[in-house]
Amino acid sequence: MKEQLELLWELQRIDLSLKKIREERERFPREIKKLDERENIEKEKIQKEREKIEALEKERRQKERHLSSEQEKIKRAEGRMFEVKTNKEYQALLSEIEAIKEASSRQEEEILQILEEIDELKKDLSKREKEVTATIEKIEKEKRKIQEKMEQDDGLWKEQKERREALSKQLKSDLFKLYDTLKEKRQGIGVVNVKKETCQGCFVNIPPQMFIEVQKNNSLIRCPNCNRILYWEGDRKSK
Numbered sequence: 001m002k003e004q005l006e007l008l009w010e011l012q013r014i015d016l017s018l019k020k021i022r023e024e025r026e027r028f029p030r031e032i033k034k035l036d037e038r039e040n041i042e043k044e045k046i047q048k049e050r051e052k053i054e055a056l057e058k059e060r061r062q063k064e065r066h067l068s069s070e071q072e073k074i075k076r077a078e079g080r081m082f083e084v085k086t087n088k089e090y091q092a093l094l095s096e097i098e099a100i101k102e103a104s105s106r107q108e109e110e111i112l113q114i115l116e117e118i119d120e121l122k123k124d125l126s127k128r129e130k131e132v133t134a135t136i137e138k139i140e141k142e143k144r145k146i147q148e149k150m151e152q153d154d155g156l157w158k159e160q161k162e163r164r165e166a167l168s169k170q171l172k173s174d175l176f177k178l179y180d181t182l183k184e185k186r187q188g189i190g191v192v193n194v195k196k197e198t199c200q201g202c203f204v205n206i207p208p209q210m211f212i213e214v215q216k217n218n219s220l221i222r223c224p225n226c227n228r229i230l231y232w233e234g235d236r237k238s239k
């Protein structure tokens, strides 16, 4: 019986590990999807800032083109100064030039403002880019960790399935059946460790005499409360 109980205990641990892998297989793809989404949000953040800078650059170029055409107008108007005949014409031309010059200097002012704004945004952007790069690196690292774990899980799954197969052949069929039924009914745990006279499945105390018997691992003893098969793993810490 002792050997049978030990095999059963090993089977239980394998089943728990398989259960954990099943849960991870369900959870990991969702986690990766969430990380991908976070990564995209980060990328979008800088993308918007880049677009804003591009729009301002475009505005600046337009204003500069406009400014240089205004300056052409001034030159042409100044050229006409020698052709005017009357004082009235002269005054009219002067005020025309004055008006264009005023408009131009406003344009220059605006261009300077845009340039300053672009400078500020670029400074912010390079700071943000560094932050985003660091965040993305972290996210990528998390993703790699999960992917590695998934690969490990695949290997472990195969290994443990094989071991389970072997164990189920070594176990007496009625014991195996009992374990399987209990496992189904009791949240995946059919055989359970006992510590300090307490069943570790339902955490109810077991009678002292029973505890003595359990520690021998020599007979099939079941928890009076939850019905699980009791196993003594020794005093060392169990996982």
Ligand SMILES: [Zn+2]
Residues within 6 Å of the ligand: 199, 200, 201, 202, 203, 204, 223, 224, 225, 226, 227, 228
């Ligand atoms: Zn119990």
